[in-house]
Amino acid sequence: MRQCSEHIDTIAAAIARAHAKLPNPAQCSSATGFDVVRRTLGREEIAIIQATRTEQVTGQMCVRTILAHVSGEWISSDFPVAVNPKTPDQIEALLTGARRYALFSMIGFFVEDDSIGLSDANAASRPSASAAKTQKATSQEEVTNPPPRGSDADQVLAFPKEPSRRRSKSHLAFVRAQGCLVCQRSPVDAHHLKFAQASTLGRKVSDEFTVPLCRSHHQALHRHGNERAWWTNLKLEPLQVAKELWATSPAHSQAGEASPFSETVTSPEAQRQ
Known part of the structure; x- marks a missing residue:
């Protein structure tokens, strides 16, 4: 499957201009960063197209991101997603995070907050402001005694293990x-x-x-x-x-x-x- 158009010089120049207009990633969260990137690319006449697809052989779900320029040139990337949470809300949050990360990785824009773009999948477990002190007091204990691997949070947030690629x-x-x-x-x-x-x-x-x-x-x-x-x-x-x-x-x-x-x-x- 092709990952880009025959020529990409025009869209590459447009992305370079967008880079110069993007703010410091440290000033953005993953949610606001996605909106900023979308608007900045739009001003350079670059459309963002994202959809999910499933590999025919492996059954692996992927988020496919396409950057399409008004000139007809385009580039694309596939980001594999491990969809094994238990509720529709978790699946929706996981795919939202995956779409953000896929777009950020294509243009080299990485935010410090929610750095992998997938923590929204566990948003329901975030503490409220009133519980901040309690969380801070117990943070040292959590680091000393981390939760066992294989927990529900690990299953939701973990990157999928890529199928082996044999060479012979x-x-x-x-x-x-x-x-x-x-x-x-x-x-x-x-x-x-x-x-x-x-x-x-x-x-x-x-x-x-x-x-x-x-x-x-x-x-x-x-x-x-x-x-x-x-x-x-x-x-x-x-x-x-x-x-x-x-x-x-x-x-x-x-x-x-x-x-x-x-x-x-x-x-x-x-x-x-």
């Missing part, structure tokens, strides 16, 4: 030994299905979500831009093929390999696959 050179070699999924020709590239996992900065999806594509069809897919639509037009199910290849991969039987599924740093050429 032997599996990629196995995929490259197959014929092109579209035309059955060889040689092929091991193409990573970008929509199989939530996008993260500088990290490809797991090697288990790879399918063989000849260079011609590989380039055609990247030129198309919308990967899901490209596969749909061909009436192919690449995720199912990737799962079948992973299940039969010789990487699982290579006992002599020290870490067949280790995370590795990929080269710029491999990042484009």
Whole structure:
């Protein structure tokens, strides 16, 4: 899934102008900061579009944020959310905080109050002004004896654990030994299905979500831009093929390999696959 338009020079310049107009983050709370950022970007003709979506494979919920400029240029980012609170009010507060954090992180604006933008999910438990002295008197005890991990508050506020991203050179070699999924020709590239996992900065999806594509069809897919639509037009199910290849991969039987599924740093050429 593409994260930006083909060109971003105009929107980048508009965001830079907005940076110069933003106040000191230390003077804002997460709520007021969100409104300030929204108004400042609006003056630079940048619209904020936010919506939730669920990953097809992992079931992970994400908040997708798109900054769209009047020129037609845009950039986007996905922020994973662990939605496991018990009440609708907690879910609403959690998503509100996630939207704030996602926007702040895209433009580099971080407020000191509610620094991760998710504490509103536990707003009901905040003490009133009359209880401030009591809270201050017991704060030392709370630090000395912190609540056990796994409490309800931890479940609401904790960042979700990202699904593991396996790396296996032997599996990629196995995929490259197959014929092109579209035309059955060889040689092929091991193409990573970008929509199989939530996008993260500088990290490809797991090697288990790879399918063989000849260079011609590989380039055609990247030129198309919308990967899901490209596969749909061909009436192919690449995720199912990737799962079948992973299940039969010789990487699982290579006992002599020290870490067949280790995370590795990929080269710029491999990042484009």
